[in-house]
Structure formats: C-alpha cells, structure tokens
Amino acid sequence: MAKTNLLAADGGFEQPCPIRDVLDRIGDQWSLLVLDALEGGTKRFNELMRELGDISKQMLSLTLKRLEEDGFVRRTVYPEVPPRVEYDLTPLGHSFLVPMRGLVAWADEHHRLVCEARTHYRTAAK
Amino acid sequence: MAKTNLLAADGGFEQPCPIRDVLDRIGDQWSLLVLDALEGGTKRFNELMRELGDISKQMLSLTLKRLEEDGFVRRTVYPEVPPRVEYDLTPLGHSFLVPMRGLVAWADEHHRLVCEARTHYRTAAK
DNA sequence: CTGTATCCCTCAAGATACTG
DNA sequence: CAGTATCTTGAGGGATACAG
Numbered sequence: 253m254a255k256t257n258l259l260a261a262d263g264g265f266e267q268p269c270p271i272r273d274v275l276d277r278i279g280d281q282w283s284l285l286v287l288d289a290l291e292g293g294t295k296r297f298n299e300l301m302r303e304l305g306d307i308s309k310q311m312l313s314l315t316l317k318r319l320e321e322d323g324f325v326r327r328t329v330y331p332e333v334p335p336r337v338e339y340d341l342t343p344l345g346h347s348f349l350v351p352m353r354g355l356v357a358w359a360d361e362h363h364r365l366v367c368e369a370r371t372h373y374r375t376a377a378k
Numbered sequence: 379m380a381k382t383n384l385l386a387a388d389g390g391f392e393q394p395c396p397i398r399d400v401l402d403r404i405g406d407q408w409s410l411l412v413l414d415a416l417e418g419g420t421k422r423f424n425e426l427m428r429e430l431g432d433i434s435k436q437m438l439s440l441t442l443k444r445l446e447e448d449g450f451v452r453r454t455v456y457p458e459v460p461p462r463v464e465y466d467l468t469p470l471g472h473s474f475l476v477p478m479r480g481l482v483a484w485a486d487e488h489h490r491l492v493c494e495a496r497t498h499y500r501t502a503a504k
Numbered sequence: 505c506t507g508t509a510t511c512c513c514t515c516a517a518g519a520t521a522c523t524g
Numbered sequence: 525c526a527g528t529a530t531c532t533t534g535a536g537g538g539a540t541a542c543a544g
Contacts, residue, residue, distance in 0.1 A: 270489035271410075271482055278481075279405025281537070284397070297506055308538055313507060323495025334505045335544080344491055351484040354477040355404075356397055363396035365470055369449025407517070423526050434518060439527060460525045461524080 274348075277322060282307055282315040284352070287341070290325065291349060294340040324348060400474075403448060408433055408441040410478070413467070416451065417475060420466040450474060 277283045289303050300312060319325040324345035330336040403409045415429050426438060445451040450471035456462040
C-alpha cells in the first residue's frame with residue numbers, strides 16, 4: 253500500500269496535503285499570471301493591473317495577499333503620499349517557477365494533441 | 379510587449395490559452411488523483427472508487443469523461459454481462475505525468491517553507 | 505494610488521436515487 | 525457493475541462603491 257503516495261488526498265490525517273496546498277494556488281484563476289508578471293521584476297499594484305489587463309482590483313488584491321501569505325511574494329510599503337507599494341518574488345517564488353516552466357512547456361508542446369483528442373472525441377459522437 | 383507570453387490569458391484572441399486548458403484539468407479536485415491512480419496500470423471503475431476512497435460516483439464519472447475527452451485516458455468497454463469497463467493512460471497521459479512529477483517534487487520539498495511563511499505571516503498580525 | 509466592503513452569479517462538487 | 529439524473533450547497537470570482 254505504500255505506493256508513490258505523493259498525491260494522496262491527505263498525508264494520512266495530519267496536514268493539508270502538500271500537493272493540494274500548492275495546486276490550489278496553481279489552480280486559481282490568477283496566481284500564475286501574477287507570478288509570471290512578477291518574474292519580470294518588481295511591480296506596483298496598478299502596474300500589475302495594467303499588465304494583466306482583465307483582472308479586477310479585488311482579485312488582484314486577494315491573489316497578492318495569498319501569494320504573500322504563502323511566501324511567494326514580498327510586499328513592500330513606502331510611507332509616502334501618495335502611497336507606493338511594491339511587489340516582487342521571494343526566492344521561494346522564483347524557485348517555484350522552475351518546475352512550473354516545465355509544465356508550461358509541456359502544455360505548449362501538447363496543446364495541439366489535446367485539441368485533436370477533443371475533436372475526435374466529439375466527432376465520434378459517442 | 380513580446381515577453382515570454384507563455385501565460386497569457388489568451389493567445390491573443392484565438393484559441394483558449396494552452397496553459398489554462400491544462401491548468402483547468404490540474405486545478406480540479408480529482409483529475410490528478412485519477413491520473414496518479416491510473417499510472418499503476420489499467421483499472422476498472424469500482425477499483426478506482428475504492429482506491430480514491432472519498433470520491434463520489436458522479437465526480438469519478440465526470441472526471442474520467444473529461445480526461446478521456448482530452449486524450450489523457452482511454453476507456454475500453456467489454457460487451458459482457460455484467461458490464462466491464464477499463465481505464466488506462468494514453469501515451470499523452472503518461473507524458474503529462476513527467477512535468478507533473480517535477481511540480482509534485484517541488485511541493486514536497488518546499489511545503490515546510492510555505493507553512494512557515496504562513497505562520498510568520500499570521501504572527502506578524504499585520 | 506492602493507486597496508477594502510458589498511452584492512451577485514456561476515459553476516464545481518457532494519448526496520442520493522434511479523437505469524441498463 | 526457502471527454509470528446518469530436531479531437537487532443543493534459553497535467557494536471563486538466579477539462589478540462597483542467606498543476608504544486611507
């Protein structure tokens with residue numbers, strides 16, 4: 253029963269599953285886009301808004317908060333008027349992007365196959 | 379503006395974003411668990427039910443259908459009584475698990491850091 | 505400028521009952 | 525055995541107005 257239990261829904265009973273923990277951040281609509289945008293360097297709130305294009309203030313705020321909470325992003329407030337807040341990736345954030353790039357590359361390479369599979373599935377009509 | 383636009387919400391306007399396409403499958407609650415279970419070899423419906431433990435029939439059925447549609451999983455029906463249906467990974471499904479393992483490994487290695495970051499975030503109280 | 509508060513809506517997912 | 529149909533709930537996410 254040992255198996256490669258890396259994806260177990262639960263490490264037994266204790267902690268929330270490590271993979272789920274990370275996957276929840278990946279799965280949400282915006283975290284990856286934000287991480288990607290920040291890989292280019294330090295950014296301010298409105299800068300991210302513009303760069304992501306179609307994200308709402310609320311979601312950007314929430315996403316950044318979660319990423320900060322999980323240690324992927326660092327938030328720096330400058331006590332000026334008007335207020336200035338900068339976001340950048342922590343080392344943890346950067347290191348996360350490494351395996352992530354692998355996945356992105358896979359998606360890029362195989363997207364066509366997935367699309368074909370879907371088409372075939374549908375024309376087979378079941 | 380060229381950038382590494384790998385994570386663009388949309389390839390411009392055309393197809394659904396390749397990454398999003400894959401991520402949606404990763405993001406859902408069960409796809410990864412099912413893929414993982416099938417890596418061990420061909421399985422039947424109830425076998426998967428037992429192995430995953432806490433998945434409902436409905437979600438297993440839906441998840442398998444989506445994975446089949448995307449070409450990750452193959453479904454084979456044997457015209458017997460009682461009915462027998464077997465599921466296994468396609469080459470595409472197998473190849474997908476390669477980058478996925480990278481991500482899982484990262485999660486495993488860094489989960490402690492994420493937890494610490496959360497604790498620190500909370501004790502900092504804001 | 506940098507957010508938070510509020511309202512609403514959609515859709516993933518659980519429970520249960522029924523079917524071939 | 526291997527599913528589908530139906531109902532319900534709850535979290536995620538959009539829009540907008542307000543606040544420091």
